[in-house]
Amino acid sequence: MRRRILIISPAAARDNNGNWQTASRWARFLRGHCQVEVARDWSEQDPAPDLLVALHARRSAAALAAFTARHPDRPSVLVLTGTDLYRDIAIDANARASLHRAHALVLLQPAGLALLPNDLRSRAHVIYQSAPSLRPHARSPNARHRDICMVGHLREEKDPLTFIRAAGLVTAPGARLLHIGGALDPALGEAAAQAESPRYHWLGALPHAAARQRLKRCHAMAITSKMEGGANVIIEAVTSGVPVLASDIDGNRGMLGEDYAGYFPAGDAAALARLIDRSITDPHFDTLLRGQCAARALLFAPAAEQAAVCKLVDNLLFAAPGAPNQYDRSLGAP
Incomplete structure (x- = not known):
């Protein structure tokens, strides 16, 4: 019988956010070897999987607590998000408890390791997320516009106001700032709808494939976030040949490297505008x-992420009590 894995994701497909993309991708990686289901929650009344993967320390805390209390001998994995690392584990008792309950912790970039208690770092695994490479868009030197794209729902953590304000400060000819994302915060949605700069265009939420195709055609991508665990949009830009202009926060440095030249101080719209102008005119x-982003692309290859995910799950299932008698370290083996 194939092993059963349950992935708890606080986001569903309709949310089309980073948590859902991670859950969906991991499920796809593992389905060739195990029975995999993605759900919003788990309780003692539900069938017990052989291994539980929980995304988000705070929002999946109840499911992880119930599973580890009822089945302490079955392995669990906690995938830590940006709000986990850079906010919740410092202020929320349930989020902190999740760290101690999980058998393994997954971080999406290495800078987050410094936020973990020393006694838990031995449980931590850094697994970069991935995206299939897209053929870079052939840019015309005579194009009317140089599009700078932000891909992210309108909520405080993503700091869309910095992007909106930067639009009014950019001076490079042809610069156009496109924003893809739904208004999770109504006040931010109103700010986007009423933005005065003619350079700023809010496109609203787009299907994932359509958003990636639009991103691929951009001159650069801006990520203005105040906190990130390991942004999918950085990966999707880099694997499409689109350079990134990133807020200078740990999560972005963990993805792009300490020496990356495209950082600006978080929340500094004027600095972002200068960076946009320089990327277009210099x-x-x-x-x-482009060269620095291309050098990071191998880190974000789907084969590398799949191998790391399968190795982690393989080792946890093999180490579970009773497993050596029924499991031969090959995922899904009878």
Whole structure:
């Protein structure tokens, strides 16, 4: 009988956010070897999986607590998000308890390791997320617009106001700032709808594939977040040949590297505007950013993420009590 894995995700497909993309991708990686289900919750009345994967320390805390209390001998994995690392584990008791309950902790970039208690770091595994590479868009030197795209729902953590304000400060000819994302915060949605700069265009929420195709055609992508665990949109930009202009926060540094040239101080719209202008008007700077992003692309290959996910799950299932008699370290073996 194939082993059963349950992935608890606080987000569903309709949310089309980073948590859902992670849950969906991991399920796809593991389905060739195990029975995999994605759900919003788990309780003692539900069938027990052989292994539980929980996304988000705070929002999946109840499911993880119930599972580890009822089945302490069955392994569990906690995937830590940006709000977990950079907010919740410092202020929320349930989020902190999740860290101690899980058999393994997964971080999406290495900078987050410093936020974990020393006694838990031995449980931590860094697994970069991934995206299939897309053929870079052939840019025309005579194009009317140089599009800078932000991909992220309108909520406080993503800091869309910095992107909106930057639109009014950019001076490069042809610069156009496109924002893809739904208004999770109504006040931020109103701010986007009423933005005065003619350079700013809010496109609303788009299906994932359509958003990626639009991103692929952009001159650069801006990520203005105040906190990130390991942003999918960085990966999707890099694997599409689109350079990134990123807020200078730990989560983005963990993805792009300490020496990356495309950072601006978080919340500084004027600095972002200057970076946008430079990326458009300075060919040498544009080439530098593209080269640095291309050097990171191998980290974000689907084969690398799948191998790391399967190895982690394989080792946890093998180490579970009673497993050596029924499991030969090959995922899904009878």
